[in-house]
Amino acid sequence: MPGVNIEQDIRTMLVAYGGLTSAIPAARISHGYRLQDGALPALTYEISSLSQESIGGGATVRLATVELNIVAETTKAALDIVPALKVACGAGTYGVTDFDAVIWRQHVTSPASVGEGDEQQPAEVTATIDIYYRE
Amino acid sequence: MAFNSSLSKLQWKALTGGTYADVAAIGSISFSMSRPTLDITPINTATSQFLAGISNATASLDIFYDNDDATHRAWLDHINAANDASFWLFVLETGESIEGQAFITSMEISAAANSVGRATLQLQFTKAPGSTAAAWTVTNSG
Secondary structure, three states: OOOOOOHHHHHHHHHHHHHHHHOOHHHHHEEEOOOOOOOOOOOEEEEEEEEEEEEEEEOOOEEEEEEEEEEEHHHHHHHHHHHHHHOOOOOOOEOOEEEEEEEEEEEEEOEEEEOOOEEEEEEEEEEEEEEEEOO | OOOOOHHHHEEEOOOOOOOOOOOOOOOOEOOOOOOOEEEEEOOOOOOEEEOOOOOOOEEEEEOOOOOOHHHHHHHHHHOOOOOOOEEEEEEEEOOOOOEEEEEEEEEEEEEEOOOOOEEEHHHHHHOOOOOOOOEEEEOOOO
């Protein structure tokens, strides 16, 4: 049995929901970073903390706190994706991993802004979720 | 020597039949062993005197309650059916163990926003009626 790759399994969870991939093509959903000149909207994610929640005996309960960043040209475009992202972040089996509970903790919006010259900073919605999974 | 609690585990079995099996999703476990004293200090004395009292042991479990887990459900059934005390075995990472027979005296299931469901259990260790065995024992393999 292959080992758990939680980063990969999170991506599996995200791309499993067609409602999300119809808004953000799966190729633009990536772990960690995206190219600055990449097409928008895009979604990046990274694990901000990972901890063991149960003692031994049976499958170990672990908690991954994950930050998801929706990047879009406008604030509205970014916020319009939030409902689909909430649905995508659901319990289930992804890869070889059982996600027992996925909890949407919060999201914060950073509006698009114009910098020096014609430079434009895209809008970002940063969501934080907790994933309780067994390994 | 210290032991790694993350690698320790709890096992459980019913009073009759069955064998010990690992219990999943145990967040924490704590044991409390006590032996209150009996004060026999007479008057007109400057120093307290005591007799050793009756020992008692309880335990507390914090679990990630899962209704699909057969053991978690069995524990609820034990309260509901007022079952006899069952067997509990806490195996330390280093191989030592604490084993005893205990009733589940309470099981409190809780749910809160931004969290997962949990349950807290209280155990009361007891000697089996008519048995000369202690309510709990410690095995040291080290």
